[in-house]
Amino acid sequence: MSCFPGSLRCPLCLSNDNCENAPEQVCPAGSTHCYDGVLRLRGEGIRANLKVQGCMTQPGCNLLNGIKAIGTLHMSESCGLQLGPKALDCNRASFDTVRNVSALHLSWTTGWETCEPGEGCYEIVMLLQNGHEFHMVLTKGCTRDVNKKAQFTKHRTGPGISIVSYFHVCRDRDFCNDLSTTETLWIPPPDTVPGTLRCPHCLSTRGCENAPEQACPAGTHCYNGVLRLRGGTIATNLRVQGCSQQPGCDLLSGVKAIGPVDVREDCGSHSGETP
CATH class of the missing domain: 2.10.60 (CD59)
Known part of the structure; x- marks a missing residue:
């Protein structure tokens, strides 16, 4: 030129x-x-x-x-001008792990995918702490769901088992589902006074046979159940045994879905069965 x-x-x-x-x-x-x-x-x-x-x-x-x-x-x-909805690029990830609480806070990297025109980006994080262990579920990708502002929910705050979740759907820019750490989500539960109750302790995607016992905080109850998570890229059966703030089979306080992830809870003698 x-x-x-x-x-x-x-x-x-x-x-x-x-x-x-x-x-x-x-x-x-x-x-x-x-x-x-x-x-x-x-x-x-x-x-x-x-x-x-x-x-x-x-x-x-x-x-x-x-x-x-x-x-x-x-x-x-x-x-030039593009007619119709823009095809977004979104972060894509699927993460399901049980770790010691000493690993918190976690950060992660993701892949990416180009969505169909009109789709948005979504992200879900769920953290469950049980004693010295925690379970984390993460899923990100494309969705046809309507936009939803970032929702942070404390399902159970302890003493005993604690659960929080995060859900977000957006279309304002590429890679708007960009949460990359648990730092803004997780605050460790306060110290508690131990009581006399002792409960089996287990947090596993496999089995809980011969689970060791732990001393529970005062005023808690023994919990024994399975959380079944289905949706997005998640298909998990999480066995949970430990100390719960209240009796019954309701760790998520009645919540049946977190975004596209359906949640079902089973307790009692049938909780070890695979659906």
Whole structure:
């Protein structure tokens, strides 16, 4: 392209944010068209939407000459006005683990997926602490559910077993389901005074045979049940034995679903059976 100025003038912008009110530039001689598009770059550690306006020697939406990837970096391009709902990119993850509470707080990285037009991004985190252990469920991806502001729910606060959940659906930007740590969700329960009651202690996605006993906080009851979680990318049977603030089979205080994840609770002699 010639370095001498021509007669064409185009907006000039290179931004990760927006190109509103971009200043115009005089294009070099030989420029025939103005370019206005977005380069979407997706790869390990890179998730950028680069807005580009400037001068081109040819029409069309093909800055990349048809190239869709460079190594593990995936690239796509869109130009001009888009009719209908935009296809969002969302963080995608599925995580289900039992760990010692000394591992809190947890942080995580995710993959990504491009949603169907009109879909939004969702994320669910559920944390259950039982004594010195905790169970964490995380699922993220695309959904047709309506937008929902971030909802933080304390289902049970102890003493004894404690459960919190987080649910969010959004469409305001790519990767808006971006929670990446438990730090804002989990506050350790306060210290308690031990009572005389002792209960089997277990938190497992397998079995609870010969579970050791633990001393319970004063005023609590023994709990023995299974939480069955189904939905999104989650299919978990979590065996729970421990100390509960109140009697009965209602760890989640009547909640039957957290976003797309259905929750069912079974207690008693049949709780060890697989549905």
